[in-house]
Amino acid sequence: MLTFALALFATSFLGAFAITTPPSGAITVSKAGGKGKYNTVQAAVNSLPDAGSAVIFIYPGTYTEMVYVTRTGALTIYGSAASETTYTGNTVLLTNKVSAVAIGADDLSAPLRVHKNNFNLINVNVQNTFNTGIGVAVSYYGTEIGTYGCQFLAYQDTLLTETGEHYFVNSYIEGAVDYIFGQYSKAYFQSVILASTGHGYVTASGRTSATDTGAYVFNGCTVKSSTKAVAGTAGTVYLGRPWGAYARVIFMYSDLTDVLNTAGWYEWTVGVYPSHVSYYEYNNSGAGAWNSNRAKFSQQISATVANEYSLDNFFSSTSWILTL
Structure with missing residues (x-):
């Protein structure tokens, strides 16, 4: 059962409900002929007033569309699923096939674009099926955005957390090249599977200055090969490369499998040493964990430093995070 914070939802949305049944007052979406009031997610989003808390519930199905969310009021979108605590029973897929180069921008290529604060996505799978270049699945511009039990799939630049x-x-989260990227956000990944489909880089942090508070923290995550990985992927994946000169990424308490190259991290431009990056590791395990071949611009950190990147210390407040 989901416990919703009062700050995010009106009283009418609270109370017990099954993950396969919309809560009282929710706007519903289903394929044509189904039980929903709307047959596209974007139509449901467009129906909402700009202000006030709202919930959209999506019945099972594949929705081929481009969803853009900008409303001011708090919003949760969640899909029907076997369990709210994992992605494995999800039944809702939001998908499209869009090239970022063809459409003119990374952000514009995403089937789900969220340009607002106070947003939650629960038990929804999102995929961009363009697989020969950049095609974003999800693009987040805004603060206090939570993702719970979802799958994001693409080839290059899967998740833009900006x-x-x-x-x-x-x-x-699945991809091959820079499949988690962005410039200014503080993003925290807890118990997330990071699955590589081929040679490449999990992260591309675009942090550009020492004073920028942005960082990516991976706590209790798993880095592994996707079941769709091409032959020879093992040993060819890196935790990150610096899109920005001050890239900052932390992996701690995570399972790093043999999909990783022993160097762990890579420079953006071959032969150009990234002297200002903060590539940190702490107490990871697995065949791909810290070893004597690690890139010289990465480092193992102490327990004291790792504690600075705990969830409670990382964000200015955690009151907006839902309890599952």
């Missing part, structure tokens, strides 16, 4: 504070838990 501005604000973002939290991801019990989810699955």
